[in-house]
Amino acid sequence: MANRVAIVAVSQNAGAESKDNFYDQAYRVVKDALDKAGMSREEIHTVVSASSDIFHGGISCANAYYWESSAAFLKPGSRQDGESLFALAYAAMRIMTGKHDTALVVGLCKGSENPENDTCTHMFTDPFYQREVGLNETVAAALQMRLYMERFGVTHEQCARVAVKNLGNALRNPYAHKKGIYTIEEVLDSKRVIDPLTAMQIAPKSEGIIALVLASENKAKKLTDKPVWLKGYSSSLDTFNFGDRDLLNGQLKNAASRAYKMAGITNPRKEVDLAEITEPYAFQELLWCEDLGFCERGDGGKFIDSGATQREGALPVNASGGVLANNPYVSRGLQRAVEAFLQIRGEAGEHQVGKKVRTALAHGTHGFAGQCHAVAILGI
Template structure:
C-alpha cells in the first residue's frame, strides 16, 4: 500500500466467558474503551481526537435492529462518523484502514462485541445466513454445513479423528497461557474423542464453545501514531474474497475465497512466500478441521496434505494460534478482531506468557458465512 501507512497503536480485550449474564454488552465495551484510553490517552476532541468509530456487532445476537444504535453513546460516537461492520470483525479493521489510507481520517477507533449466550441457539441464527428459498427451509446452519465440509476435507487430506483430537489438545495447551481465553483447561485426546457427537464428524470438543466477548483497538496514520506509541504495529496488507452464496455451488474441500484473499493481501504487503516471510499465524478455527484447511488456503500447507502437516508438527513450526484460537473460545462475530489483537500483542512484545521471540510479521485470518464462504486476511508487521 503506497503512500500513507496505518498502525495499530493499542489493543484491548475483554476476557471471554460462556455466559456473562451479569454484564450487558454496553458494559463490556465500556471496559474495553477505558482500557484503551488508559493505555494511550486518546480523547474525542472534534479537531485532534477520534472523529470516526467503526463498530462490529450483529442484530440477531443483540436482539435489536440496527445493533450499533445501542452502543453509540458508549463508544463516543455522538455527532461523529460511526459505521457498523456487521458479522465479521477483521473487516472492521479493513474498513478503518480504508478511512486512514484515503486521507479522510488520521485516528479511527475499532470496537466489536458479541454475546453468543443471549439467543436460545446460535445455530438458529446462522440458519439465516442461507438463501430464504431452499437453504433455510432445509434447516442448514453453520454447524451442519461445517460437518459436510469436514467430511469432504477429511477425505481429501487424510485427516482423522486422531488428528482432530491433537489439534484441540494443542489449542487448549496454548489457551492455558492466554488470560482472555474462555476455555483454559488442559484436556487429553481421549476426552476429545469421547465428547458427544454434534453433527458427524464434528464432536462437541471439535467445535468452539459459546462465548461472550469484546475487543477494541486504536488505529492511526503514520504521522499520528508516534503520539500514542513507540511500538506501532503496521498494517501492510488486507483483502477479502467471497465464494458462491448458494451452498450447493461450492467446492467444500477447496479454498477458493481464502486463496483469493490471501493472494491479494500478500501482494499488497510484498510477501512472495509466506512460509519464509511470516513468523506467526492466527486463524479463525471455529472447528478443529479448519486449522489445517485454512493453513492450506494461506499457503503454509500443501493442498490436500493437512494430515501430513499435523504429523510434521506444522502448527508449531509456523506458530499457529498461540492464543488458543477460536477453539479456546471467542465469539463468532468478532473472532477476527481477537486474531488481529493477539497478533498485534506478539509483534509489540506484549503477549505475556504467550510471547515468542523475534516476531516481525504476522497473518490474521477470519471467515464468515457457512463453511468458509467469505474470508479476510490481514498482514501485520512490527
C-alpha cells in the same frame, strides 16, 4: 501502501459469560484501549464498529444501541456487519484518505445474550430451499470435514489434535473462555454433535468486545514507540448455494494472495512468523493453513503432526487458543488481529511465543464452510 496505518493500542474482554451489562462491557474495553493509547475520546476522529443484528440479543440496528458507549457519539462513524476484520480494513481506509488521523475500531458480540450460535447461523440460509433442510454452520462444517478427510486422508486424530493444541494454549490466555489439558481420545470421545464433529472440536459461544486504536503514520509515531503496521488486507466472498460450492477449494486462497501481494509477501511459509486463524471447527485450522500457503494442499494433517504450529513451533498458529477457546461470533476475526498485535509487540504475556514475531497474519471467516474470508497482515 501509500499512507501507512498503524495499530497503536488494543483491548479485549474475557470470553466467559459475564454478568456485566453490554454498555459497561463496551465502555470499559473502549476506555481501556484509549487509556493505553494515552488518548481522550475527543482525540478519536472516527469510529468503525462491527456487529450483527442476528447476534445482538434481539435488538435490531445493533449500532444504534451501543453508539455512545463505544465512543462514537457525534463522531463520523460507520458499522460493518458479519466479519469484524471488515471494520479494521474500513477504518484503515478512512485514515489512508487523510480525512482522519485516528480511528477507533470496535467489535461487539455478547454471546450470553444470544441464542445458540447455530440458531443464528441457520438464518444465513435462504427461506425456500436451504432453511427447510436445516442447514447451519455446524452442519456445513461437518460436510466439509467429511469431504476433507476422504479426499486427502486426513485423520480424525489429526483434526482432534488442533483442539488439544488450542485448548492447551488457552491455559496461558487469561481472556480465553474454554481451556484445558486434554488428550486426542478425550476430544474424539466428547459428545458426537454432527458426525464427524464432536463437541470439543466445535467452538463455544463467547463474549467479545474488542477495541483497537488506529493512527496515521505521523500520529502513530507520536503515540507509541512500537506501532504495528497494517501491511496487507483483503477479503473474498464465495457463491451462495451450498451445493454449488467446492468446499475444499474456497475463497481463502484468493483473499490471502491479494493480502500477501499488498504486503509484499512471496513465500508465506517463511515470511509469516505467526498466525491467528479463525477455526470455529478444529479441522478448519488444517484446511485454512493449506489455503494460506503454510503447507501443500492435503498436507494440513501432516503439518500439525510436524509440530510446526505449536506455540514453540516454526509457525505458531493460534497461540492464544484461537476460536475453539474463544468464539464471540462477530468479533472473533478482530480478536485475531488483537492477538497478532500483542505477539508482535511482545506483550502477549504467558502465551507469548518464543520466537521473534515481526510479521503476523490474522484471519477471519464467517458463513458456511468459509463462504467469506478476510486476511490481514500486521507487522513492524
